[in-house]
Amino acid sequence: MQSEMLAMILxxxxxxxxxxxxxxxxxxxxxxxxxxRIVDFPLSNCANSGIDVVGVLTQYESxxxxxxxxxxxxxxxxxxxxxxxxxxxxxxADAALDVYRGTAxxxxxxxxxxxxxxxxxxxxxxxxxxxxxxxxxxxxxxKEKGADATIAVIGVPMKEASRFGIMNTGxxxxxxxxxxxxxxxxxxxxxxxxxxFNWKLLRRILVADMKNPDSSHDFGKxxxxxxxxxxxxxxxxxxxxxxxxxxxxxxxxxxxxxLLDPGNALNLDDHAWKIYTEDVTxxxxxxxxxxxxxxxxxxxxxxxxxxxxxxxxxTNSQVCPGAKVIDSVIMPGAxxxxxxxxxxxxxxxxxxxxxxxxxxxxxSAEITLVAKRVKGDE
Amino acid sequence: xxxxFGIITSASKLTRVEEMEKYRPVGAFSFLGRYxxxxxxxxxxxxxxxxxxxxxIGDNNxxxxxxxxGTGRHYNINSKHGKVQMLFSDSARKDNLYNTDINAFQENxxxxxxxxxxxxxxxxxxxxxxxxxxxxxxxxLESGADITLLYHKTDDARENFLNTYVVNLNKQKGxxxxxxxxxxxxxxxxxxxxxxxxxxxxxxxxxxxxKVSSIYQLVQIVNDSCNDLDIRGVAHRGFFAAIxxxxxxxxxxxxxxxxxxxxVLFENNWPIYTRTTDSCPTKYMDGAKVTNSFVSxxxxxxxxxxxxxxxxxxxxxxxxxxxxxxxxxxxVIGEDVTVENQVIDKWANxxxxxxxxxxxxNPGYVHRDDII
Numbered sequence: 212m213q214s215e216m217l218a219m220i221l222x223x224x225x226x227x228x229x230x231x232x233x234x235x236x237x238x239x240x241x242x243x244x245x246x247x248r249i250v251d252f253p254l255s256n257c258a259n260s261g262i263d264v265v266g267v268l269t270q271y272e273s274x275x276x277x278x279x280x281x282x283x284x285x286x287x288x289x290x291x292x293x294x295x296x297x298x299x300x301x302x303x304a305d306a307a308l309d310v311y312r313g314t315a316x317x318x319x320x321x322x323x324x325x326x327x328x329x330x331x332x333x334x335x336x337x338x339x340x341x342x343x344x345x346x347x348x349x350x351x352x353x354k355e356k357g358a359d360a361t362i363a364v365i366g367v368p369m370k371e372a373s374r375f376g377i378m379n380t381g382x383x384x385x386x387x388x389x390x391x392x393x394x395x396x397x398x399x400x401x402x403x404x405x406x407x408f409n410w411k412l413l414r415r416i417l418v419a420d421m422k423n424p425d426s427s428h429d430f431g432k433x434x435x436x437x438x439x440x441x442x443x444x445x446x447x448x449x450x451x452x453x454x455x456x457x458x459x460x461x462x463x464x465x466x467x468x469x470l471l472d473p474g475n476a477l478n479l480d481d482h483a484w485k486i487y488t489e490d491v492t493x494x495x496x497x498x499x500x501x502x503x504x505x506x507x508x509x510x511x512x513x514x515x516x517x518x519x520x521x522x523x524x525x526t527n528s529q530v531c532p533g534a535k536v537i538d539s540v541i542m543p544g545a546x547x548x549x550x551x552x553x554x555x556x557x558x559x560x561x562x563x564x565x566x567x568x569x570x571x572x573x574x575s576a577e578i579t580l581v582a583k584r585v586k587g588d589e
Numbered sequence: 590x591x592x593x594f595g596i597i598t599s600a601s602k603l604t605r606v607e608e609m610e611k612y613r614p615v616g617a618f619s620f621l622g623r624y625x626x627x628x629x630x631x632x633x634x635x636x637x638x639x640x641x642x643x644x645x646i647g648d649n650n651x652x653x654x655x656x657x658x659g660t661g662r663h664y665n666i667n668s669k670h671g672k673v674q675m676l677f678s679d680s681a682r683k684d685n686l687y688n689t690d691i692n693a694f695q696e697n698x699x700x701x702x703x704x705x706x707x708x709x710x711x712x713x714x715x716x717x718x719x720x721x722x723x724x725x726x727x728x729x730l731e732s733g734a735d736i737t738l739l740y741h742k743t744d745d746a747r748e749n750f751l752n753t754y755v756v757n758l759n760k761q762k763g764x765x766x767x768x769x770x771x772x773x774x775x776x777x778x779x780x781x782x783x784x785x786x787x788x789x790x791x792x793x794x795x796x797x798x799x800k801v802s803s804i805y806q807l808v809q810i811v812n813d814s815c816n817d818l819d820i821r822g823v824a825h826r827g828f829f830a831a832i833x834x835x836x837x838x839x840x841x842x843x844x845x846x847x848x849x850x851x852x853v854l855f856e857n858n859w860p861i862y863t864r865t866t867d868s869c870p871t872k873y874m875d876g877a878k879v880t881n882s883f884v885s886x887x888x889x890x891x892x893x894x895x896x897x898x899x900x901x902x903x904x905x906x907x908x909x910x911x912x913x914x915x916x917x918x919x920x921v922i923g924e925d926v927t928v929e930n931q932v933i934d935k936w937a938n939x940x941x942x943x944x945x946x947x948x949x950x951n952p953g954y955v956h957r958d959d960i961i
Contacts, residue, residue, distance in 0.1 A: 245870035246886075470872075479869035480887060487867050490663065492860040495622040496871065497848060498894075500881040507877075510870035511623065511886050514848075523870075 216350055216407070217330040218262045219298075219321070220253050221314050222280075222338030223270030228459045231582035232559055237269065239338035240276040241463070242542050242560060244470055244479060245510035245525050247488045249457060250280060252343070253336045254295065255486040258286040260346040263293035264328055267338070268317040270310060273299055279489070286487045298324060313428030319417040330410050335430065337404040341466050342454040343477065343484050344405070352448045353407045359443040360413070362386065362435070363405035365450050375401035376431050378447045386445040389435050400447055403454060406430060412443070453477040464557050464578040467523045467540045470508045491526055501532060517547070525560075534564075539571065548587055556581055593708035593726055593785070595634040597627065598690050599647030599681075600715035601782065602806070603752040603769075604833045608954050609934065614648035615832050616714030617657055619917050619935075621845050622885035622900045624863045625657050626832060627714045628664075631673065632861045635664045637722035639710060640671025643700070645693050647681045657864055664862045676700065689806045691798045701792065709791050711807075712739075713782035717830040717841060719854055720783070728823055729785045735818040736790070736811065738764060739783035741829040746770055746777035749840075752833035754780040754808055756822050764820040767812040781825060784811070790818075828854040839932055839952045842898050842915050846881055868901050876907055885918070892922065900935070913949060917957075931955060 226238025233241060239250035250267070257265050265288060267280045283295040298321050302308040311317040318325070318335065325333060332353070334346055344363070353361040364378050372393070378400045379388040390396070416437055420426050426433045438445055453476040457463040469475050479486055493512030498504060503518040512527035517534035525543040530536050534547040537554045544561040547553055551564045556571030556579040564570055565587020571579040600615040609618060616627035627644070634642050644658055661673030678696040680687040694701060701709075708729075710722045720739065729737040740756040743749070750770050756778040757765045767780055784807070786794075798810035811820065828850060830841035845851045855861060868887030873879065878893040887902035892909030900918035905911060908925035915932045922928055923940035930947040934957040939945060942961050947953035955961060 470870075473874060480872075480889070485867045486869070490865040492862060494851065494855055495883040495885040495899075497851070498879045498882050498884060499848070502880060504873045504877055504879050506875055507873045508870050509873065509884075 214264050214292075214328040214330050216262060216332040216334055216346075217264050217266070217325055217328050217410075218253075218257045218334040218336055218346070219266045219268060219318055219325070220250065220257075220336045220338045221317060221404075222250060222267050222276060223273075223311050223317060224339065225271040226339060226458060229463065230460060230580055232460070232463075232557075232580065233272070234582075235272060235275075237271045237273055237276045237338075238458075239267075240279060241457075242525055243341060243457065243463070244467060244486075245508055245523055246491075247486055248279065249341065250276070250338045251286075251486050251488045252341055253338060254280065254286045254288070255484075256342075256344050256346060257334075257336075258288055258487065259484050260344075262334065262346060263288065263290070264296070265294075266296045266298045266321060266324060268298050268311065268321070270299060270317075273297075282489075285489060296324065313426075313433075314430045315417060315420055315426075315434050316428035318413075319421045319428070322414060322417065325410065325414075333408050333410045333413055335404075335406040335408070339458065340403065340454060340456055341477065342403075342450075342452065343481070343486070344450060344452070345484075346405075346407075349405070349448050350407060353446065356384070356446045357444065358407075358446040359409055360435075360438055361407045361446045361448050363403040363450050364400040364447045365403055365454050366399050367401045369396065369399045372396035372399045372401065378402060380447045384446050384448070386439070386447050389431075389439060391431055400449065402431065403450060404430075406435075412438075460557055460580045461578050464540055467508075468521070468538070470523060471506050471521055493527055496524075499532070502530075517549075528558075538573070551585075551587060553581075555579060591638075592706055593639055593710050593722070594641040594704045594706040594788075595639040595643065595722070596709060596711045597630045597634075597642065597644045598711060598713050598782065599645050599693075601690075601713065601752075601808075601833075602688070604715055605752070606832065606835050606838060608956065609835065609838070609932075610649070612650060612934070612957050613653040614646075614651055614714070616644075616648075617651075617654035618832060618838060619900055619915075620717060621842060621851075622883050622898050624861060625654075626717060627654065627658065628861055628863045629717050629719070630712045630714055631658070631661070631664045632859075633712065633718075633720050633722060634710065635666050635862065636859055637710075637724075639722060640666045641704065641706065642666070642671075642673045643697070644673060644675050644714070645690070645697075646675050646677050647688060647690070647693055649682060651681075659864065663864050665860075674700070686804055689804055691795055691805055691807055691810070692803075694795050694807075695799060698792070698795065701788070704788060707788055709784075709786060709788050711782075711784040711791075715832045716781055717828070717832070717854070718781065718825060719827055719856065719859055720825060721859075722785070725783075725823060726785055732821055733819070734821040736764075736784055736786040736814075736820040738767075738811075738820065738822050739781040739825050740778040740822050741781055741825045742776070742778050743829075744775045746779065747772050747775050749837065750777070750779045750831055750833070753831050754782075756780045758822050762822050764815055764822050766815055767808055778822065778824075779829070779831065780808070781829070781831075782808070835932070835954065836950075836952070839915060843896070843913065843949075845883065845898065846896055851883075866901060877905075914952075934959075937961070 222239040496513040499516035508523040516532040517530040528541040533550040542560040550567040554571040559582040568587040678693040798805040871888040885901040892905040904921040906924040909922040912929040917935040
């Protein structure tokens, strides 16, 4: 079997800044945008970019994530010679069982898997970003430049640049320097954690990296600097469009709120680039006789009988009569009972907000995460 | 239920939904926004563990039905020992005298003969209801009857269900006869075109029907057999709709707008499966006012929706008002357009006319792809 480009999605992280939202599921499996999970984005992007084989590297709380991504038909990746492969750390004949020690090590431990497909190029993705990208365009750029590696970058506001891995490039886009979270950034081109490598080269670097006791086995910290040291041709491919790292409760809430914006660049209603997800059995959304809806993003299975203002309601969530949901994200199966008021909050899946309970506040600096049942009037 | 295989028949010869049927058979009619009518019988079978299902394609223009049912994978049928088969027949044109269920069965007789299950459950593709066929088969087996028929008792048979058959029963629920609903009385037992019997008896009835008349139907030969066979009726409870004409199609969906009625049809432990289109959620913008409605995914709503059923990907523009209507997928209701008591077929654009208003008794219809 030969594939020109294989994709590997790094999906092992816990995403601990998402607090209780990831206490039982890995970050890529966290719900987003009413009916999706975060990992649907890279997987759908792969399917839409014509990539047939995708490895998903899982580690933290991976049972749900493993079974979710293994159902490759969801993304149309179930034709012959295509597939989504779940790759947790495993015991092998020539190596003891070890956790993935870093992003690069996750690939190193699966060199055998990649070799099976004998690809020319390897695409490395992260399982926790929200964006739509045609990886084939990036590959064309990589080929045009005759690059050894290409890194997708996005322009970020200069004052925020010190939070990112910043690429300093020459005029033609060749990367001359990479700085991880620089105090005084020289450019605003942030790495998106999306890489295309020539597989033969990456393979050699990874084999060496595995044995290097001083390495943290990380693409950003170890592999990219090593390639630059060796004088390899690294290019930055500038992505223009919506991209969001939903690493914190605030940013996850914000990315959901972005969907309410009429001009939202993510545009999930793009029939030429659909984001595919689990097919759930649910009625269409029902909006009751006394409901008030004022700017909302609502999906199937929802039942709205109260007021919803500037909010996103996920699959099978419920807003009962007299309840108010304002500036909030209500995750799958969550219920806001009669008379309850939810403001600037993110309600975790299947959580009930009891009768007349009040959670969150319009003045709070941070978004309130509600991960446990809130008792209301009995 | 390894004991029975399923047959889903096409709409009866009495069914006429003039305009809409031009585009697809009743089984492929949109129902409650995201379903098609045939999702109900197939899901009923799947949920009853019937995993060998024959779907008879017996109408004009079956393209959308075939496309929708496809491999049947989305109906949660075991992908190895189960399957949904679509069966065609040469005479399957609505205006063909020979287009009868018996002729369709006859043309596929080898397939029926080869089925390993000893019992058959037959149910139609133009009726909407929830029924556990496993339970019905148990009732059938316990009663020792030759044939069990499912019926729905109504007090609304004078104005409605006119193109269906009724079951006349004796006190012991024995079937005395089956006849057309003539609309002479309010209370009738509407026959749900649903039968359970042994496969061998079914085959025997097919051959007997052919001997009586070349255009005989199953319901007629069963009626003829009422004296010779032990035929019993079982009452169905819950929501029931027979889509036999345009009005009944509209009415069935309006009834769903009472959430308690919809709950009866859609129980948590009885999923109704359908084919996903991967539409995104629906976006409600500034100016949206929505009450008592079912709205499918992928819509963009900037106007008013009251007491209506909205299909996937519908655009409701600023100032638009939709009342008591059924809007099928991908239609556009333009700015300041008022639509009342209408069924708007797929891909239609209502942009030029500012008012499209009919009465609830005679709802209006806009053709697929029309621009008005």
